Amino acid sequence: xxxxxxxxxxxxxxxxxxxxxxxxxxxxxxxxxxxxxxxxxxxxxxxxxxxxxxxxxxxxxxxxxxxxxxxxxxxxxxxxxxxxxxxxxxxxxxxxxxxxxxxxxxxxxxxxxxxxxxxxxxxxxxxxxxxxxxxxxxxxxxxxxxxxxxxxxxxxxxxxxxxxxxxxxxxxxxxxxxxxxxxxxxxxxxxxxxxxxxxxxxxxxxxxxxxxxxxxxxxxxxxxxxxxxxxxxxxxxxxxxxxxxxxxxxxxxxxxxxxxxxxxxxxxxxxxxxxxxxxxxxxxxxxxxxxxxxxxxxxxxxxxx
Numbered sequence: 136x137x138x139x140x141x142x143x144x145x146x147x148x149x150x151x152x153x154x155x156x157x158x159x160x161x162x163x164x165x166x167x168x169x170x171x172x173x174x175x176x177x178x179x180x181x182x183x184x185x186x187x188x189x190x191x192x193x194x195x196x197x198x199x200x201x202x203x204x205x206x207x208x209x210x211x212x213x214x215x216x217x218x219x220x221x222x223x224x225x226x227x228x229x230x231x232x233x234x235x236x237x238x239x240x241x242x243x244x245x246x247x248x249x250x251x252x253x254x255x256x257x258x259x260x261x262x263x264x265x266x267x268x269x270x271x272x273x274x275x276x277x278x279x280x281x282x283x284x285x286x287x288x289x290x291x292x293x294x295x296x297x298x299x300x301x302x303x304x305x306x307x308x309x310x311x312x313x314x315x316x317x318x319x320x321x322x323x324x325x326x327x328x329x330x331x332x333x334x335x336x337x338x339x340x341x342x343x344x345x346x347x348x349x350x351x352x353x354x355x356x357x358x359x360x361x362x363x364x365x366x367x368x369x370x371x372x373x374x375x376x377x378x379x380x381x382x383x384x385x386x387x388x389x390x391x392x393x394x395x396x397x398x399x400x401x402x403x404x405x406x407x408x409x410x411x412x413x414x415x416x417x418x419x420x421x422x423x424x425x426x427x428x429x430x431x432x433x434x435x436x437x438x439x440x
Contacts, residue, residue, distance in 0.1 A: 137164040138222040142175040142229055144196045145255060146301070147358075147377030148401075150180050151384055153228075153255070154189055155266040155281035155404055162279050173219050175201060183358035189384075194219045196229075204239040213243035220244050226273065228255040251275060257400055265400050286406045287386030289369050290440055293327040293351075294319075294433070295382070297373035299334040305375045307392045307421050307429075309338065314426050316350055319433065327351045329361070329378065370436050372429070374421075375401065383408050388440070390432050394421035409436070 139160055143153060157172055164170035173192040174181055181193025194217065195201070203214035220243040230236035232252035240250055253272035257265055270278045298312040316326045328346070332355050335343060346352075353364060361378070362385060365371065371382035372390045375398075383389040383405030390409045391402065398410045411432055413423035 136168050137170045137224065138173070139164070139170055139224045139226065140173045140175065140219045140222040141226045142196070142201075142219075143255060144176065144229055147180065148301075148380045149255060149377075150174075150176055150184075151377065151380040152265050152401075152404065153269070154184075154384060156269045156273075156278075157190060158281040159270060159278040160276075162282055163276060173222070175219055179358055183362060186359055187362050204236045204243075207235040208239050208242055211242065213239040215239070216243045223248060224276075225250045227252050249275075259397075261400060263399070264402070264404075266404060268400075284384060284386045284404070284406050287366055288440070289367055289387065292367050292369035292387075294324065294370045294372070295329055295353075295364065295368045296326045297329040297371070297376065297378045297382075299331055299378070300374040300376035302395075304395050305421070307374055307394075307424060311424075311426050311429075313346070315429055315433075316346075318426065318430055320349070324433075324437070325350065326372075327353060329353045329356075329364075329373075331355055331378075369440065370433065372433065379403050388436050390429075390436065392421060392424060392429070394424075395419050 141153065143150060160172060161170050171191045173194060174184065174190045175194045175196050178195045184190045185193050200215040200217035206214055208214050225240060225244055225248055227240065230252050244250065251273055253269060257268040261268055266281065296312065298309060300306045319326060328350055330352060335354065362381060365382050365385040365387060368387045370388050370390065373379040373382065375391060375393050375396050379389060379391045380403045383403030386406055388407045389403055389405055390411060392411050402408060402410050409432060411424060411429060412418040413420055417423035
């Protein structure tokens with residue numbers, strides 16, 4: 136059994152985009168008695184990914200055993216020796232290999248452990264997807280392409296819509312989402328809306344009450360439950376966000392609205408992902424993406440299913 140530890144401290148979307156790398160690692164070492172992958176990450180992410188079988192174990196990136204590695208070691212002993220450092224391959228997305236973290240890693244691991252450092256985010260001019268960039272950065276491992284995510288087909292499932300994102304420029308206007316929902320309802324199609332705390336605050340209590348009489352909601356649910364909801368959906372629609380990456384990872388048909396970000400690098404990874412942009416020359420401006428265009432994409436997907 137090959138023990139691999141992957142250390143990363145990114146947000147939801149960046150962490151989910153590591154899952155193709157995890158699948159590549161598992162494929163690479165499958166013939167060597169199998170592989171056990173531990174992800175050092177935020178606890179809520181690690182717990183959800185472990186419970187749904189994407190990784191084998193997790194450890195908190197916030198624990199002192201890890202944070203101590205960011206200070207230079209004194210002498211020839213590491214500042215800590217966490218259990219996850221006992222591995223055959225240690226992959227770090229938090230160190231450049233020439234800093235305090237790397238110095239602690241070299242002192243903490245067993246002789247013979249392979250340590251690899253990689254940058255988790257590609258430069259702006261990188262011509263490919265971030266998942267390809269990860270494999271290039273870890274070329275010494277000779278990783279194969281990631282096995283595909285299975286298609287998740289739920290013809291009788293709900294259509295889920297998440298109108299939020301980490302940045303305002305990445306969000307299709309709220310008014311457009313509401314108009315789309317009402318247009319679909321007039322056609323006999325009811326959306327279920329997913330809102331986190333940030334979106335609930337932005338939308339306000341009065342609008343939430345008004346829309347609550349028209350549409351079902353999932354309000355501020357945890358990651359584990361969110362994955363469960365996604366896996367039973369018919370279609371998912373959302374902005375360029377971590378939640379959209381989550382939907383694609385479950386295998387459901389995913390329609391993602393892109394604005395300022397480069398979808399060649401950052402599009403969600405899944406078996407059926409469609410990216411929508413405003414028509415040229417306004418493809419970086421989400422406010423120029425029309426409701427009829429998004430409506431047409433949903434209707435086409437419904438016909439396909």
